[in-house]
Amino acid sequence: MRRTTDKSKSFKGSVFAEFGSVADAEEFTKTCKEASTPLEYEGKPITHVLMRGEYFAQKRQERDQRMAKEQAEVDAELFKDFQKRKVPGSILKVKGLPSHVQWPDMQQSCSKVVKVRFTELSEEDSDAAFIRLSSTEDAQTLLLALNELVAAKAKVDEAKGKEGEDAKDGAASGLSEVQLELLGGFGGIAPAAEVLAGEEEDAYWEKVFIAQKDRIRLQAMRNKKRGRGGQPLKGKGGPRSAAASGSGAAPESKPTAGEEAAEGTSASAAAEEESADEPKAKKAKTEAGAEAAAGAAEGTSS
Numbered sequence: 001m002r003r004t005t006d007k008s009k010s011f012k013g014s015v016f017a018e019f020g021s022v023a024d025a026e027e028f029t030k031t032c033k034e035a036s037t038p039l040e041y042e043g044k045p046i047t048h049v050l051m052r053g054e055y056f057a058q059k060r061q062e063r064d065q066r067m068a069k070e071q072a073e074v075d076a077e078l079f080k081d082f083q084k085r086k087v088p089g090s091i092l093k094v095k096g097l098p099s100h101v102q103w104p105d106m107q108q109s110c111s112k113v114v115k116v117r118f119t120e121l122s123e124e125d126s127d128a129a130f131i132r133l134s135s136t137e138d139a140q141t142l143l144l145a146l147n148e149l150v151a152a153k154a155k156v157d158e159a160k161g162k163e164g165e166d167a168k169d170g171a172a173s174g175l176s177e178v179q180l181e182l183l184g185g186f187g188g189i190a191p192a193a194e195v196l197a198g199e200e201e202d203a204y205w206e207k208v209f210i211a212q213k214d215r216i217r218l219q220a221m222r223n224k225k226r227g228r229g230g231q232p233l234k235g236k237g238g239p240r241s242a243a244a245s246g247s248g249a250a251p252e253s254k255p256t257a258g259e260e261a262a263e264g265t266s267a268s269a270a271a272e273e274e275s276a277d278e279p280k281a282k283k284a285k286t287e288a289g290a291e292a293a294a295g296a297a298e299g300t301s302s
Contacts, residue, residue: 014048029051032046032049033049078216078217079213082216084205087133087134087136088201089140089197089201090134090135090138091130091133091139091195091204091205092130092131092146092195092196093122093129093195093196093200094106094128094129094131094146094191094193095125095127095128095194096189097128097191098188098189100187101121101129103119103121103129105184105185105186106119106131109182110185112178112181112182113145113178113182114141114142115138116131116133117132117134118131118132118208132208140195142193143193145179145182146182146190146191147193149179149182150191152174153179156174156175
């Protein structure tokens, strides 16, 4: 028998019953569902009869739907002033990077040429990275500097008769101070670079906007904890480090070990209730050998 968690401990209108076997539980559930008239308990109709696994799946779905609705309401208020400020032609993709390259080194070296807003290693291509600038003009300036580095490095390699000269050898061959900085920031290589455009650029900007919203959510959460107001948040989320952008998607709900263990042999007769009581429901199992049936009368809770 399931009761409320408040002081009244009132009957919630539902019970869990354990049967001797899975077959018995399934047969009872099937009989109740196919009955032309609903079964009764003390003169009250039994409105729902479900296997325990079905019951918890239903409750999880209801909970997820409720939380999604609440999150949508929170987001509507939180992002009412949010604007997607896209700067076309301001993102460079560099390719051919060695595995040891780190985004802070790239950002620091490129900052010798223009102001860099954001740098991250690519999640899809292990030898690629993205560099976001403030304007189309800055992107073109950095692109030109990287192209010039490629040409200058090729001359150095040709003059030395081999590839992969380090920065000190490059200085002796005439690379500029800025080019040496770039060479060091990209792990000793002159990377191929291009400006993102079309669908690839659109997809990247969507990732940027998701990361920006994640930061807003995180800041609202911090403000709330510090007593500065802010909206209550549902689920989990937050921005990734400066090295990457991502989504704040919440993890998929999974049944607990107790739910999985009980799924086969129990049937539930249940009225509507809050899913927060699910863990307490697991205490309603009877002793081994099982008692026959269980029912819940709609409207019997006080």
